[in-house]
Amino acid sequence: MKKYLNSLNIIAIFISCICMVGLASLKTKPKSLIDKAVWLIGTWENNTNRGSIYESWEIINELELAGKSYMVKDKDTVVFETIKIVEEQNTLFYIPTVMDQNDQKPVRFKLKSHTDNEFIFENKQHDFPQVITYRKINSDSLVAEISGVKNGLQKGSRFAMSRFK
DSSP: OHHHHHHHHHHHHHHHHHHHHHHHHHHSOOOOTGGGGGGGOEEEEEEETTEEEEEEEEEEETTEEEEEEEEEETTEEEEEEEEEEEEETTEEEEEEEETTSGGGOOOOEEEEEEETTEEEEEOTTSSSOSEEEEEEEETTEEEEEEEEEETTEEEEEEEEEEEOO
């Protein structure tokens, strides 16, 4: 009888260990795609001959980041575009609304590929750009790039940015 109870205790301990491991794995949420883009959070500066252009990013919720591109002129903030990166259907969408373009309507770019340090979004139907890329150089610098075909020619612009805040 004692051997039987010891065997039951061992089985009970084994089952409880399996259950604890199972519960722990349920609590550990796999890293979502939006989580991989948090290195964008903060304010970035691109110095141009027209002055400094800034891009700021913040977390809205577990499925959305919000950004804006702007310039400060005589204490006034002039916003060029607002941007959202949203996670939908197990992928990301980059959704800019550019002032004075596309009737102020947002345009959706779907995630084409990504690594821990780079996101490439694409919308082949958009006039220009068709591709938007963000590449992390290090924790204090990144390069944003727009590219595609415009007027039958391949075009592109790169924007080197440094962390401002």
